[in-house]
Amino acid sequence: MNWVKTLKVTSVFIVIFIAILLSFPLNEKINLGLDLQGGSHVILDCVDSPNAPVDNDAVSRVLEIIRNRIDQLGVSEPVIQRQGATRILVQLPGVEDPEAAVDLIGKTALLEFKNEGGETQLTGAHLINAKSSFDQFSRSVVSIEFDKIGAKEFGEATKSNVGKVLTIALDGKEISAPVVQEPILDGKAQITGKFTLESANHLAILLRAGSLPVKVEILENRSVGPTLGRDSISKGVKAGIVGLILILIFMIIYYKGFGLVADFALVVCMILIVGALAGLKATLTLPGIAGIILTIGMAVDANILIFERIKEELKLEKTFRASIDAGFSKAFRTIFDANVTTLIAAFALFYFGSGPIKGFAVTLSIGILASMFTAIIITKIVLEVVATKFSSKALL
């Protein structure tokens, strides 16, 4: 082997090594999309109501309040972004109970105390604290505390309603209807409703973060529970492995020695795809897994094209070495053209698509590039090395 060849072979191994280095440990290096790790993707829209028109300031406050709520929910790495004039994108990866989380985000959370006549006596605007706790019967309750002004208003409201029902309502829905025993002047109270520990917690979070200044509407909600996410990963991986094995076998049966070379290239291609995903910090989604599986098939395409060409050249009684060169140069243009058209489609998907579909576009593009690289560079180097040791007949 001359030094050029040695250099080529070494660089191939370096590339593979880097890809492996980038991708391990897999579960830490690969970002999973919401559809795989479970979580919620929500788009909210701030909408006008008669007494609360939407303006720029209101949207900013909504954003702030929602951020507060989510922070208190303890979601790691949430995305909370304003989109356009009135929309807000919220992504909550890995939440155990997406249903409850989404519920928490979209609520206006206007707390009202109403007298028997249904008139609002005061709101939760002057709350300074709210937390879930237990009463003497160890029922879950929400303890609230007003600031000075709130304490004064609350004192008056309780004073004028002694012996009567003071309804506590959230967003117009009654949560509790206690009878006022005596005026409460220290601004501290307990809301006793039919709470579970969780719902008491959520109400406390809502009250602490404050009510939204305008109404919000959920335009889109896509939530996946953790079970389905895990299930999707295992099914996707299974489909991929079965597909990969079938292709590896097919190539060996049909193309023998050449097939073995293609199989090597395919495995390298897969390593490169995973390495690139990890290196680019791209998000792997379920359609993204499908994209990788699809490239398993596409990756050997280029090899098949090259091998068929080499076979034809060999039939013309050229030497093995000359056939390899001719085969590659003749197949190159076709491989290039064919992949460019798929890349154009992938690019359109990336640009116009969102979420999971973007993930598909990413893996498809990475897969196509990796497969071109392995077919044109790695397969060629391997064949060149093989050609120095074996005759073409040994491969066919």
Added chain:
Amino acid sequence: MDLIGKKEFDFIKKRRIAYIISAVIILVGLISIIFQGFNLGIDFAGGSLLQIKFDKSVSTSEVRNVLSEFNLSQSTIQNLSENEFVIRTEKIGSEQRKEILTAFKEKLTDFEVLREETVGPVIGEDLKKSAFYALLFAFIGIILYITMRFEFKFSIISILALFHDCLIVLGVFSLLQKEITISIVAAVMTVVGYSINNTIVILDRLRENMKFKTREPFENLINMSINQSLSRTINTTLTTIIPILTLYFFGGSILSDFALALFIGMVAGTYSSIFIASPLLLEWNKIFKIHQKGFRITGKNGKK
């Protein structure tokens, strides 16, 4: 080992049969598209989806009974297994969803919500728009590239083949009333990008043959080119279809329709590149009365 052997097929002679087969499939698809349209998924039509797994086996009618209490008896209920369902309804709010779930728990059994999606009409319209632009962009991009790369005639033929493949996928989906979701649009676009490969390979070969074998009649050149690329066309299709099939069978419910669309598209694409695209070149020449080097409609080559 050679799957196809050394046989030479006369694709040109049989081309009318292929035209008829394609025409029938596309026509049936078009009729279905016109008369029953597409079954638009919630991505585009708006609505809510609930994938739910009950702790015990539950029948579809039991689920429907509960839904009918909420005036949702028109919902689509798909059972993935004896206790797992995908329920598609009109758009429901979180309060109503809570009530439905409570009813499920009380009347049927305990469950786990695996997935829930709600898409409002505004987002549905947005998604329709982006799907349309994505398709348009992909089509224009690919057409531009092909036109730049090939002779005008070749690019028109490839584009015709492309429409052929898309129409078949869309026609089958309309016929089977399979849901059109964003994933299906993505699958169609992938088909658009990929299935043109085989056409390119054969046309490339034809161009090469036209350069070197100037004496051969055009029909023979076309046949020769298809036959020379046949084993590679079939093999690359096989290797692409194998993973798509494993995706269909093992990839789970969310990906199965996506895999189906890819499968139909890949098969249609391979078929069109072998049986439709290159023979159409001959028609083109006939229509525009181009006498390719040595090309004659009758004579020894026409009736071989």
